[in-house]
Amino acid sequence: MTGWSTFAFVLLIVSGFVLWIPRRISGMSLARAATPACPATLRARYFNWHTVVGFWCAPVLLVLAVTGVVLAFPWANRLLYTIAGSPLPQAVQRNDGAPADGGRAAAQTRAAATAPNFRAVDTAWASAVTHLPTWRSIVVRIPPRADMPLSFTITDAAHWNRFDRSQMTVSGKTGEVLRFEPYEEVSRGQKWRGWARFAHTGELGGLTGQVLAGAASAGAAVLVWTGMSLALRRLLRSGSVSGEVVGAPVAVQRPRAAIPEPNRQVEQS
Numbered sequence: 001m002t003g004w005s006t007f008a009f010v011l012l013i014v015s016g017f018v019l020w021i022p023r024r025i026s027g028m029s030l031a032r033a034a035t036p037a038c039p040a041t042l043r044a045r046y047f048n049w050h051t052v053v054g055f056w057c058a059p060v061l062l063v064l065a066v067t068g069v070v071l072a073f074p075w076a077n078r079l080l081y082t083i084a085g086s087p088l089p090q091a092v093q094r095n096d097g098a099p100a101d102g103g104r105a106a107a108q109t110r111a112a113a114t115a116p117n118f119r120a121v122d123t124a125w126a127s128a129v130t131h132l133p134t135w136r137s138i139v140v141r142i143p144p145r146a147d148m149p150l151s152f153t154i155t156d157a158a159h160w161n162r163f164d165r166s167q168m169t170v171s172g173k174t175g176e177v178l179r180f181e182p183y184e185e186v187s188r189g190q191k192w193r194g195w196a197r198f199a200h201t202g203e204l205g206g207l208t209g210q211v212l213a214g215a216a217s218a219g220a221a222v223l224v225w226t227g228m229s230l231a232l233r234r235l236l237r238s239g240s241v242s243g244e245v246v247g248a249p250v251a252v253q254r255p256r257a258a259i260p261e262p263n264r265q266v267e268q269s
Helices: 002-020 027-034 042-072 074-084 104-112 118-131 188-200 203-247
Strands: 135-141 150-156 165-170 177-181
Touching: 002 042, 027 042, 042 074, 042 188, 042 203, 074 188, 118 135, 118 150, 118 165, 118 177, 188 203
Parallel strands: none
Antiparallel strands: 135 150, 150 165, 165 177
């Protein structure tokens, strides 16, 4: 439901931009759309606020909404990889490379698996630090069972992009590195997917980006408020006008035939 609401919000932003485009784009029209005012009537005031807030917040809201659609729908995620010309990443095998069959032996092995071995986590952490000594931050996902691999997400301080993240998969049993994908070798689609993830929350632009995302989200509430108010006023106004035209009684007078006046004789005395 959230994904479809985000998709509908994208359509609202695009349709609002199309409706706003003036017949002739000039400096006067842009200044009128970008400058807040306080007209005398409430309807004109709401229209000005709706236009001004949409002018400044619509670009940021469009980025937030489009990236939200990419994160919400698998078809949008596949479309992103297709545009980037990259294949979808393969899922990591969850049993250290052993074939995942549904046999009884595999079920018994999974049932006999113990809780996470935190000593193995320390060994895997040391392997991750060895592979990327210039790390800035490391995030590790500890699996619920000891026979499952550990996933590391490592941010490299040597790159200008603060969200360049290398991926590493380490065996939970032996501490052996099963897979290591540095950021330089990550496909274009994976890089775009990471940018979409952090652009959606505004983190891609640091503190400034997060402030802009928060201000645009507050502006979205103003757009909904003023837009609904204008729509209801227009609806009520059209209903009252139509009621006056259709329901008002009309008096029709038939033309009366001319009645000849009787001849009057004036008697003179």
